Amino acid sequence: MTDELNRASSEPETTNPEETMHPIEADINAVEENTVWDDMPGKVTVELPPDWLKPMEEDEDDGVDGLRSSERITRRNNDGVPKVKRRRGRPPIARNVRQGLNRLDFKKGLHMDRTRRTKNARSLLDSRRSGLSSGNATPVPDPSRTPEVLPRTPQSIIHSLTSTPQRPRLTPSSISNTPNTEFNSPPRLTRISPLNIDTSGTRNFIHTPSVKLGNVSQQIISSSSEPGKAGTELPLRLWLYPSMEPISPTKTQDTLISDLPVNSPDFPEITLKGTMSLKESHPMLSKCENCGSPFSAQKAGDTLCYTCRPKLQSNFKMFSCAAEKKHSPPNIVFRKDFVPDGGDDDDWAQKKRNRRMCRQCDACLREEDCGKCDFCMDKPKYGGSNKKRQKCRLRQCKFQSKLHSQTAKARGRRKWNYSFKEEDDDMFIEAVLEDDEPSNIEEDPVVLGNEGSVMASNEMYSNTSGLSAHQGLYYNMPGMPVPSHMLGSGPLCNNNPVPLGEVIGSLPMGDDVTQNGFLQIEMVRVGSPPSHFTEEPVSEPQLEPTPVITQIFSLAGAESDCDRDQGLMELFTSLGQTVLPPHWVCVMAKGPVLQLLQCSKLSTMADTIVQIEKGFFFQVSVQNQPLLLMHAIYSRHPTCLETVDDVVSVLLDLEGLGVCQGYQSLDMGSPWEPRMCVRAALCDLLISKDEEHCMKCTQPVEG
DNA sequence: GCCAACGTTGGC
DNA sequence: GCCAACGTTGGC
Numbered sequence: 001m002t003d004e005l006n007r008a009s010s011e012p013e014t015t016n017p018e019e020t021m022h023p024i025e026a027d028i029n030a031v032e033e034n035t036v037w038d039d040m041p042g043k044v045t046v047e048l049p050p051d052w053l054k055p056m057e058e059d060e061d062d063g064v065d066g067l068r069s070s071e072r073i074t075r076r077n078n079d080g081v082p083k084v085k086r087r088r089g090r091p092p093i094a095r096n097v098r099q100g101l102n103r104l105d106f107k108k109g110l111h112m113d114r115t116r117r118t119k120n121a122r123s124l125l126d127s128r129r130s131g132l133s134s135g136n137a138t139p140v141p142d143p144s145r146t147p148e149v150l151p152r153t154p155q156s157i158i159h160s161l162t163s164t165p166q167r168p169r170l171t172p173s174s175i176s177n178t179p180n181t182e183f184n185s186p187p188r189l190t191r192i193s194p195l196n197i198d199t200s201g202t203r204n205f206i207h208t209p210s211v212k213l214g215n216v217s218q219q220i221i222s223s224s225s226e227p228g229k230a231g232t233e234l235p236l237r238l239w240l241y242p243s244m245e246p247i248s249p250t251k252t253q254d255t256l257i258s259d260l261p262v263n264s265p266d267f268p269e270i271t272l273k274g275t276m277s278l279k280e281s282h283p284m285l286s287k288c289e290n291c292g293s294p295f296s297a298q299k300a301g302d303t304l305c306y307t308c309r310p311k312l313q314s315n316f317k318m319f320s321c322a323a324e325k326k327h328s329p330p331n332i333v334f335r336k337d338f339v340p341d342g343g344d345d346d347d348w349a350q351k352k353r354n355r356r357m358c359r360q361c362d363a364c365l366r367e368e369d370c371g372k373c374d375f376c377m378d379k380p381k382y383g384g385s386n387k388k389r390q391k392c393r394l395r396q397c398k399f400q401s402k403l404h405s406q407t408a409k410a411r412g413r414r415k416w417n418y419s420f421k422e423e424d425d426d427m428f429i430e431a432v433l434e435d436d437e438p439s440n441i442e443e444d445p446v447v448l449g450n451e452g453s454v455m456a457s458n459e460m461y462s463n464t465s466g467l468s469a470h471q472g473l474y475y476n477m478p479g480m481p482v483p484s485h486m487l488g489s490g491p492l493c494n495n496n497p498v499p500l501g502e503v504i505g506s507l508p509m510g511d512d513v514t515q516n517g518f519l520q521i522e523m524v525r526v527g528s529p530p531s532h533f534t535e536e537p538v539s540e541p542q543l544e545p546t547p548v549i550t551q552i553f554s555l556a557g558a559e560s561d562c563d564r565d566q567g568l569m570e571l572f573t574s575l576g577q578t579v580l581p582p583h584w585v586c587v588m589a590k591g592p593v594l595q596l597l598q599c600s601k602l603s604t605m606a607d608t609i610v611q612i613e614k615g616f617f618f619q620v621s622v623q624n625q626p627l628l629l630m631h632a633i634y635s636r637h638p639t640c641l642e643t644v645d646d647v648v649s650v651l652l653d654l655e656g657l658g659v660c661q662g663y664q665s666l667d668m669g670s671p672w673e674p675r676m677c678v679r680a681a682l683c684d685l686l687i688s689k690d691e692e693h694c695m696k697c698t699q700p701v702e703g
Numbered sequence: 704g705c706c707a708a709c710g711t712t713g714g715c
Numbered sequence: 716g717c718c719a720a721c722g723t724t725g726g727c
Contacts, residue, residue, distance in 0.1 A: 356721065379719085387708060391720055 361398040370394045565592045565614050567642075574644045581651045596651060604658040604689060610650060616640035618650065622659055622685040631684060633657075658689040663697045 289303045357364045369376045373393035378384035390396075572594055575586040583600035596610040607623040618641045620627040627633070633653055641647045662679035679685075684694035 354721095375720095381718090389709070389720055 356400045357397045358399045363395050363401075364397050366392075366395045567616065568592050568594050568612065568614060571612070571616070571642070571644070571647070575647060578644050578648070580648060581655055584651050586647075596647065598654075603655070605654050607659060608654060608686070610641075610647070610654070612641050612647070616642045620650075620654070620686070625685060627685050628682065631686065633686065654686070656689060657686040658691070660685055660687050660694045660697055661692050663693055 359365075369379070369382075369392035371377075371382055371392075375388055375390040376382050376384075376392045378386060378388040378390070380386050568588065569592075572586060572588045575594075575596075580586065580596075583598055583603060585597045585599050587595050587597065589595050591613065594612040596612075598605040598608055600606060609621045610618060611621065612618045617639060618637075620631070620633065633650070636653060637650050638646055641650060660679060660683050662677040662683065664677050680694075680696035682696050684696065687694045
């Protein structure tokens with residue numbers, strides 16, 4: 001009899017949950033029974049209806065969701081009456097009941113929705129406090145369950161995945177200070193530490209050896225340097241630095257970390273192999289001095305495991321400790337939520353809070369509501385129902401506001417007109433946002449730029465690239481607040497007389513980058529007399545949203561003469577008077593280096609830059625990677641592009657090419673990692689438009 | 704992707 | 716505790 005009961009209770013766990021409802025109930029009950037209910041020793045588990053069939057407030061308060069529910073239970077107890085929670089958005093329709101099925105985590109009897117809720121540290125703490133103080137039957141937070149109420153950080157995703165028995169991932173050297181709880185099914189599954197993720201990802205991702213291009217770089221120096229012309233070295237470094245990087249695609253933090261021990265005497269082999277994970281080659285298992293957990297030391301002397309290194313933990317997406325000390329290479333994919341200064345949570349929260357304001361435009365400076373717009377009318381003080389809860393439309397920042405970006409997108413026909421203005425000793429470019437349609441937003445001209453904001457940008461964005469700030473190359477980081485002086489919808493089209501002075505740097509990051517939410521920033525310094533430029537309004541021949549955000553700033557600090565080159569300047573001037581192939585723009589960067597950029601994101605050359613240095617030697621880069629000198633395009637054109645015709649010829653040639661898409665690595669190892677396309681070490685980068693990948697990427701040699 | 708709705712949070 | 720308004724969610 002007992003056996004039969006046991007069998008009956010265990011059967012549902014092996015039954016397909018979609019076929020019957022009982023297993024879920026069983027699972028819910030199982031969760032409840034497994035939870036430590038200190039305050040309810042005599043708790044009797046009652047058969048409950050399925051989670052998604054309950055009324056909403058009941059749904060939220062059934063005690064499964066520990067932290068949030070405790071808050072609500074408290075509220076209900078204080079009021080004496082359960083609060084009815086109103087739904088967001090439009091009323092749900094019937095099919096949501098079915099969606100409820102999909103969102104249910106059958107293994108844990110939890111709604112997936114809950115895992116998506118975001119709460120910051122403060123609210124979590126508050127919730128914990130209220131839960132503890134109210135003496136409710138809030139289960140003691142189980143370390144193995146906390147990720148379910150935390151934001152879905154990569155760690156939490158990793159954890160939830162690795163905790164799933166279907167994908168046992170045995171990590172002998174993994175870091176885990178989590179006691180083996182009843183939620184861990186045998187064989188013991190432990191949380192995979194970021195370190196382990198990194199190394200495992202590295203093993204599979206870096207399948208090609210890291211090719212050092214020192215030789216290629218030397219070629220450039222020897223071929224382009226002339227005796228006695230030390231000035232040529234500076235711009236050359238623009239290429240040398242990136243060229244020191246592997247030619248494989250944009251590096252991620254994973255690969256960065258994998259590169260860390262390169263200089264470590266403890267890992268002499270890694271430089272050469274480049275494909276072996278640290279763990280594999282040198283499983284330096286140590287015991288963490290703080291939590292006692294075993295961990296895989298990255299280098300000799302590591303005493304704390306990954307989880308006990310708070311700074312690392314918060315910034316693990318970026319670098320490891322060693323990487324912070326080292327000079328960071330240019331090809332870093334920054335996470336959107338990157339904290340630039342490694343600041344604490346408060347700082348970040350503050351920045352996050354204020355990122356919809358530039359604090360400089362007239363909208364931001366406006367203190368009073370208009371009282372007439374829909375958002376004002378929604379406010380209780382104007383008799384509204386407070387449903388929208390948005391700032392007065394006239395006070396929405398012209399640059400940072402989501403509202404503006406949306407409306408601008410919706411209209412899609414905004415354009416910037418530039419003109420020069422002189423104020424005191426500073427020269428400004430005045431940009432006026434023109435709208436085809438009337439707007440209730442006051443479109444005052446915005447004077448852009450000041451030295452202070454330049455410095456802020458410099459401070460904020462330098463040190464993040466091998467193209468360092470002293471070379472006059474600055475760029476914004478993705479997801480960061482864009483200062484007011486950055487403009488959207490850049491009008492940099494060579495068909496138009498762009499009123500620019502000397503561009504001191506640019507880093508167009510390419511189509512794929514912007515599509516992933518990254519910003520493409522170009523910063524321009526106006527360094528030439530205003531008479532040098534026309535003041536005709538800029539008009540776009542094609543109303544194509546060019547993803548270039550241009551930063552224009554003060555004239556202060558003119559370039560020194562050594563940064564000018566007569567020959568390049570003449571070529572620059574000539575190119576400015578020439579109709580180049582569509583959307584190619586010629587800019588003069590500090591160095592001096594003449595750069596030709598493809599501004600159209602629709603072009604296959606959106607990520608390509610042609611750079612002409614002193615002596616007219618030219619080099620092409622694709623996605624910030626130098627095109628190898630063995631590429632056919634170099635043989636099809638003169639080594640030096642001395643004339644406009646030469647330049648145009650190269651550009652036309654480039655227009656017939658496309659960027660190699662690489663190949664998809666099938667053996668990524670980690671099932672939760674996105675399948676990324678990678679390129680072979682000697683990828684051609686630029687190939688015929690008709691092809692998808694170059695020969696090297698078609699037949700990659702697994703390293 | 705847009706947008707209405709609203710939970711949440713920082714400032715006071 | 717109140718207010719302003721930011722960020723997120725979910726329906727369409």
